Amino acid sequence: MWQSCGHQSSTGQGKGLVGSNAASKVYVAPGEHDEFYAFLSGGFSGQVSVYGLPSGRLLKVIPVFSVDAEKAYGFNEETKPLLNTTHGFIPWDDAHHPELSQTKGVPDGRWLFINGNNTPRVARIDLSTFETVETIEIPNSGGNHSSPFTTENTEYIVAGTRFSVPFPQKDVAIGTYKENFKGALTYIKVAPEDGQMSIAFQILVPGYDYDLAHSGKGKSHGWTFFTTYNAEQSHTLKEVNASQYDKDYIAAVNWKKAEEYLAQGKYQEFPTAYYRNHYSEESHMATSEKIEKVKVLVPSECPGLIYYLPTPKSPHGVDVDPSGEYIVGNGKLSADMSVHSFDKMQKAIANEAFEKEIDGIPVLKYEEVLAGIVKEPGLGPLHTEFDGKGNAYTTFFISSEVVKWKLGTWEVLDRAPCYYSVGHLMIPGGDSKKPWGKYLVALNKITKDRYLPTGPEMNHSAQLYDISGDKMELILDFPTIGEPHYAQAIPADIVKPKSKKIYELGANKHPxxxxxxxxxxxxxxxxxxxxxxxxxxxxxxxxxxxxxxxxxxxxxxxxxxxxxxxxxxxxxxxxxxxxxxxxxxxxxxxxxxxxxxxxxxxxxxxxxxxxxxxxxxxxxxxxxxxxxxxxxxxxxxxxxx
Amino acid sequence: MWQSCGHQSSTGQGKGLVGSNAASKVYVAPGEHDEFYAFLSGGFSGQVSVYGLPSGRLLKVIPVFSVDAEKAYGFNEETKPLLNTTHGFIPWDDAHHPELSQTKGVPDGRWLFINGNNTPRVARIDLSTFETVETIEIPNSGGNHSSPFTTENTEYIVAGTRFSVPFPQKDVAIGTYKENFKGALTYIKVAPEDGQMSIAFQILVPGYDYDLAHSGKGKSHGWTFFTTYNAEQSHTLKEVNASQYDKDYIAAVNWKKAEEYLAQGKYQEFPTAYYRNHYSEESHMATSEKIEKVKVLVPSECPGLIYYLPTPKSPHGVDVDPSGEYIVGNGKLSADMSVHSFDKMQKAIANEAFEKEIDGIPVLKYEEVLAGIVKEPGLGPLHTEFDGKGNAYTTFFISSEVVKWKLGTWEVLDRAPCYYSVGHLMIPGGDSKKPWGKYLVALNKITKDRYLPTGPEMNHSAQLYDISGDKMELILDFPTIGEPHYAQAIPADIVKPKSKKIYELGANKHPxxxxxxxxxxxxxxxxxxxxxxxxxxxxxxxxxxxxxxxxxxxxxxxxxxxxxxxxxxxxxxxxxxxxxxxxxxxxxxxxxxxxxxxxxxxxxxxxxxxxxxxxxxxxxxxxxxxxxxxxxxxxxxxxxx
Missing domain, CATH: 2.60.40.420 (Cupredoxins -  blue copper proteins)
Incomplete structure (x- = not known):
């Protein structure tokens, strides 16, 4: 499947095994524009990097959670309030998952959301200015990791706590974990006209680790799926203690049901505190608002709100295919991959096919919800995206590869090595209803010899594959800023017309x-x-x-x-x-x-x-x-x- | 000279006018390495960006003068002292000119120096770790712009004040500029074994603006040349008031003569204060040292130390050709470019061909030092570099182009448009005795439509030209971090063997x-x-x-x-x-x-x-x-x- 390359590099070294026309596939000539905007999270940089695809050129770094002297972000008086939290002014965070707003299940190019993992927050970037215009803190959480995945029309973005903490926060012994520590799944309402975020409700869940999420689409619109690990509820040496059980869970939340319970007043109002910070383009100023209560739904009081789907083993990503039928659990310590069926889940709920109940949450029987198993596809599955042509692509951290497999038949179609240790992957629109499916970007955690060395610390590495044919073709390596966890991409033509060139002086209402x-x-x-x-x-x-x-x-x-x-x-x-x-x-x-x-x-x-x-x-x-x-x-x- | 491109971009748009094999010239296939390291300053980002050439890929951002949350630089206890100054902890600066250490006039890949323009400082980066390991403050200066250009064996790097300030600093009316404001040219000694910096001496000069510098090489080794503007000594609306005179000056400093005067004790010791901050790789910690005096040479007391060469008009860059004979003044408001001759300068000094004296500095007669004039080469010349084959390349900001011309005959050989408004340019080794002369990078100040738009703020833009043939060939546009002022590049093979992979745990002496x-x-x-x-x-x-x-x-x-x-x-x-x-x-x-x-x-x-x-x-x-x-x-x- 690989050919020797016909081009000679200007370094005089051999090219390795890439397609013979790779250079022309990634080259964007001076004055020409890239086809896609790609938004890569910066991980521990706290920012978002904007790249052009297929060139891999860095178009801009957007400061979000970390102060940035280059742009005075978090330093000038206008943007300082964006970093206010109940812990004070927090000028750093660990930014993980960029998420484009969607209309009818398709990215619409209006906003980009991203989570802050360390001091739980979500930010919104306006894609007419490519500036951070809003941040919101997430109360009752520790490690806002399963966030900010959107629903089909950006009704909500979600935030699930990766680390459970005392709920509400208080001084207790760490050893009382099972008794005092809880999880919270937060739904953030997004105002359709201007994107402003507000916390609609939280769901109180057992003290597991809530790792990743995706909302349903099409037939499963109205649901969100969250992975859990550490169902063992350990609080120390988790690398051993949280890897004991054969199965953890995917939590399936019926958020339309939640709206009904809210309308009926079946929530508890908890005192808490969190900040909403908003930047106005009119005044060129950000302001902060402190909010002191939150509506909490308790599963035992809200039947039908949430179910657990048993899933082997410490599942990391949970990904829903474009049809909304298949819910892929990426069990990172599992030899096989389990795919659940939304239709079978509905049937199992109707039939009350429960194996047990945990804190008011029915656990559905594994066999009753299983659509199929991808058998021994690789080692350490983490994430899956889709090309819109019936295929899924899964990353395997341990065996360092992307594997292409077929939805429904579960057969492996192709595999491509990654250099090295791939985490997330991204296909433009690859988690939406209509993937653009032309490229795939592997976001690799380890770099070693891929570029000229730069001392002990080096940039992480992304790899671009052409997936327009039957086989994946590696066409470019490009280094990345920070530690990109996830990325999303969108055709340039959707975003470009919205992009502002200047701020009108006449409209400037700065005091x-x-x-x-x-x-x-x-x-x-x-x-x-x-x-x-x-x-x-x-x-x-x-x-x-x-x-x-x-x-x-x-x-x-x-x-x-x-x-x-x-x-x-x-x-x-x-x-x-x-x-x-x-x-x-x-x-x-x-x-x-x-x-x-x-x-x-x-x-x-x-x-x-x-x-x-x-x-x-x-x-x-x-x-x-x-x-x-x-x-x-x-x-x-x-x-x- | 331009051909239509045979490649089709993956965006389906036409490629514009670039060479037909441009894609293969810049493509570095996955797993292969770039041929050159390029170090671009970050300007207002305060950092240094490391790119690979010819790919234009960003390999690493090295934090220098600005705190960086991604790497904890300036935030962890170990690196905080690197940002100590007499103005307190200053976690930002405006980084302008990266300068590689040299041995025998050729970059040796040991260290990279860079100036901080705002709060006058110079930093040193160790190229075995790609980390900032030293910063030193420059006293009696305001705007450390003509810095840190090196001498032939890195005996010294220099620092000339762009803005004159009261000397010593004191509370005086701004209107007393001519009476109280002075310039200082600083020579920083670099220890040959470990690179540690210390201020050897300052030269007290008239209150002009000292803009850029280069040291002599070969026959002119032992001299440094600094441009001046604002010989008018205006302090307000300089865009008008500092553009009045037909000629400003290039200051020629004989630093070997300075060493003699120092040895003879012919200096004044001024009380002052500045910080030297040094990071030890053994302890993984930085420490600060405050120094409270500086040796100052006064031209009127040190004959032969410094001369002025009249140069039209508000010269920006001053560049010395590989032979050391030609001193190119880039008079940014001048229609022509004046090139001075080192041999003629020596003769004029011997003959005392002076037109006048300013504060003890003899002004040489323009005609007596002139080697030749490049006639109407373009509008707004800023900087010149060399290819080692007898050619010079000058950037023109206003006419947005690079012009290639011949040393000695002064004839224009080629011109290439820039997109847009080019500032510095860089040829690997292009200001040294032995340029590698294969590529040229234009560092453009205005970007506009070169890339996908990213709101009102966009990255600046670099352009890569192949200069191996008679005509310059544009082969790549790539966006840059911050505002790159200047850049230097070096063959990877010189730096690569020095690059460390880990720190040895056994050698860790952190307390x-x-x-x-x-x-x-x-x-x-x-x-x-x-x-x-x-x-x-x-x-x-x-x-x-x-x-x-x-x-x-x-x-x-x-x-x-x-x-x-x-x-x-x-x-x-x-x-x-x-x-x-x-x-x-x-x-x-x-x-x-x-x-x-x-x-x-x-x-x-x-x-x-x-x-x-x-x-x-x-x-x-x-x-x-x-x-x-x-x-x-x-x-x-x-x-x-």
């Missing part, structure tokens, strides 16, 4: 905007200085400022007056203790500067903006508190000395 | 390392908790900890016991207020956690390490201060409840 040089000024309010500054090629107004005192808090509110595409200006001042500002046309951003010593400090534009960019510079004079230097400012005229 | 699970423990010292933790696939020791109180400072010292290539472990805990840790095999890193509320919090491995990575997790119990919960810890056994 400290100066919309023309005439409005540029400096005001003192106690020991707060507000500098209302403008930028246009290539000068600041004002560019000479005097009368600042040591101990003042100086807020530079900088408005970029440009209205041309791709003409940002930057701003920084010597000793800036956080970052610079990078201000897009029509936008206002605010840098806080607290000078410590008297002297005269330069500030300058940090983004090369014109042939006279090096001249875009000014000075700010800082005096001792007891010096009588009046506040004054100017541009193009010499302040009196 | 809080636990080198086996037996050494894992928890200690209380007042309200400080020290957790000596180990990681190995796939568990922590300890993984259950009790007895922590609200208000404690918990230091997790985590040692990765693995000794296999590319098996890092991560560590984080719910509510971690900075970042996670990413610990390479054999390394120890420390995370500070300050729990605010009682409860039981999960911690886990943040880097997917094995099939049982999801199980690599533990709990830490936090009690109120008045609760009597004894300190205890365990792995694999249940703490008493």
């Amino acid at each position: 400290h905007a100066a919309k023309s040089e005439k409005e540029a000024r400096v005001e003192r309010n106690g020991n707060e200085i507000h500098v209302y500054m403008t930028t246009i090629r290539s000068h600041f107004a004002p560019d000479n400022i005097e009368g600042i005192k040591v101990g003042d808090k100086v807020y530079f509110h900088v408005t970029n007056l440009e209205q041309d595409w791709d003409v940002p200006h930057g701003f920084s001042v010597l000793g800036a203790r956080t970052s610079e500002l990078l201000i897009m046309p029509g936008q206002t951003e605010t840098l806080l500067w607290e000078p410590r010593k008297e002297g005269v400090y330069p500030f300058y534009c940090t983004d090369f903006c014109s042939a006279l960019h090096q001249e875009m510079q000014g000075y700010i004079r800082v005096s001792a508190r007891n010096q009588n230097v009046p506040l004054k400012w100017g541009t193009g005229e010499q302040p009196e000395s | 809080h390392a636990a080198k086996s699970e037996k050494e894992a423990r928890v200690e209380r010292n007042g309200n400080e908790i020290h957790v000596y933790m180990t990681t190995i696939r796939s568990h922590f020791a300890p993984d259950n900890i009790e007895g922590i109180k609200v208000g404690d400072k918990v230091y997790f010292h985590v040692t990765n016991l693995e000794q296999d290539w590319d098996v890092p472990h991560g560590f984080s805990v719910l509510g971690a207020r900075t970042s996670e840790l990413l610990i390479m095999p054999g390394q120890t890193e420390t995370l500070l956690w300050e729990p605010r509320k009682e409860g039981v919090y999960p911690f886990y491995c943040t880097d997917f390490c094995s099939a049982l990575h999801q199980e690599m997790q533990g709990y830490i119990r936090v009690s109120a201060r008045n609760q009597n919960v004894p300190l205890k810890w365990g792995t694999g056994e249940q703490p008493e409840s």
